Amino acid sequence: xxxxxxxxxxxxxxxxxxxxxKLRTPNHARRWSQATLRTLALNLDxxxxxxxxxxxxxxxxxxxxxxxxxxxxxxxxLTRQEFQKMVARxxxxxxxxxARHPVAATFHxxxxxxxxxxxxxxxxxxxxxxxxxxQNA
Numbered sequence: 001x002x003x004x005x006x007x008x009x010x011x012x013x014x015x016x017x018x019x020x021x022k023l024r025t026p027n028h029a030r031r032w033s034q035a036t037l038r039t040l041a042l043n044l045d046x047x048x049x050x051x052x053x054x055x056x057x058x059x060x061x062x063x064x065x066x067x068x069x070x071x072x073x074x075x076x077x078l079t080r081q082e083f084q085k086m087v088a089r090x091x092x093x094x095x096x097x098x099a100r101h102p103v104a105a106t107f108h109x110x111x112x113x114x115x116x117x118x119x120x121x122x123x124x125x126x127x128x129x130x131x132x133x134x135q136n137a
Contacts, residue, residue, distance in 0.1 A: 021105030035090035107137030
């Protein structure tokens, strides 16, 4: 896929997130996708984040690049449960157990948009549990 995609072209992306993520509406899919991308951005190194942003359509790239933390250090031991809890809070939800569905759906849908080398770079930079979740999505 190329960066010239418009938001209309992302309909299939959001539909996949909605269906795989067990979400009720496309707006829920958008919210969960955005929350996952923003939380993922905090757990990638700068080089990998840039590679991923470059490989994604503009709308998704903006969501990935948007988060800013004054003094944020990546947690290289972040567990799947902690990540899901962070995403759930960003999405306006409190159920970290349910969050695994939309997070996995977003990971799966993102992987379909990016080349294999970027996919491997993302997996290599995440904590072991998140890397496993990314690879299994």
